[in-house]
């Protein structure tokens with residue numbers, strides 16, 4: 526995660542289309558410093574939880590598919606979380622490694638009770654095959670074994686996930702510099718921590734090392750708060766719902782500046798209140814605010830990473 530922090534700061538220092546506004550940070554922090562809004566993990570009540578290894582398997586499958594819902598205007602993250610939950614409740618072996626390797630597009634659609642092809646459906650299927658195969662090859666088919674081998678370190682878990690599963694290697698090259706964003710790998714650690722309330726499979730002695738999860742909601746919320754400012758060109762692309770290319774300077778700046786800005790908010794919060802705030806907590810607050818705000822316009826990038 527040091528790489529995520531350092532490379533995001535590198536982008537923020539050179540960013541042309543997105544600017545992190547220190548006065549926006551100051552204002553946002555002033556508003557929340559006395560009581561940092563606490564949002565409960567699974568505030569929506571849509572996730573599977575049985576306090577055991579099957580929950581870990583569920584969360585790993587969930588975060589394997591936790592990207593790019595917007596091309597279907599009726600589809601959202603909630604459908605994925607709830608659909609996978611119901612599929613598991615109906616059939617406890619549905620996410621076994623051998624079955625993940627055999628899944629097809631129509632089968633996935635059926636599991637999620639989605640009436641038409643999912644966005645990037647072939648990629649979703651490919652990633653499930655990859656996960657099933659590598660879980661079987663290196664972790665006895667079980668995501669719980671993967672988590673057990675990280676020694677209660679979220680940083681180790683992210684390193685392990687990105688080493689073993691190429692689909693989680695969320696990075697870009699910006700002005701010749703490698704930038705690490707690791708949204709789905711980090712959110713997997715955060716989901717474990719949230720679901721298991723920091724105990725058992727969710728116990729990490731370095732949860733503070735995780736950054737926010739750079740998706741398409743958080744940048745839009747930060748902009749609304751005045752923490753991020755966009756160039757007029759970028760603002761009009763987003764307003765017109767025009768796509769932004771994956772790996773383009775605009776896209777990397779949106780994501781990296783979001784990570785950098787929340788790290789700055791976190792530093793200022795701990796300076797002002799003396800309390801350590803976790804990026805995971807700030808992320809959940811920002812994200813839950815974002816999805817409840819109907820008018821929020823977000824950037825559109827076809828990506829398997831977020």
Ligand SMILES: Nc1nc2c(c(CN[C@H]3C=C[C@H](O)[C@@H]3O)cn2[C@@H]2O[C@H](COP(=O)(O)O)[C@@H](O)[C@H]2O)c(=O)[nH]1
Pocket residue numbers: 565566567568569591592593594595600601602603716719737738739740741742743808809812816831
């Ligand atoms: N930064 C950040 N991004 C997050 C999440 C979550 C869900 N986390 C769950 C875990 C426990 C909580 O109770 C949450 O329910 C999804 N996303 C991203 O949002 C986008 C989906 O948007 P829409 O198309 O409108 O549904 C998509 O990129 C998706 O990957 C988060 O927590 N943080």
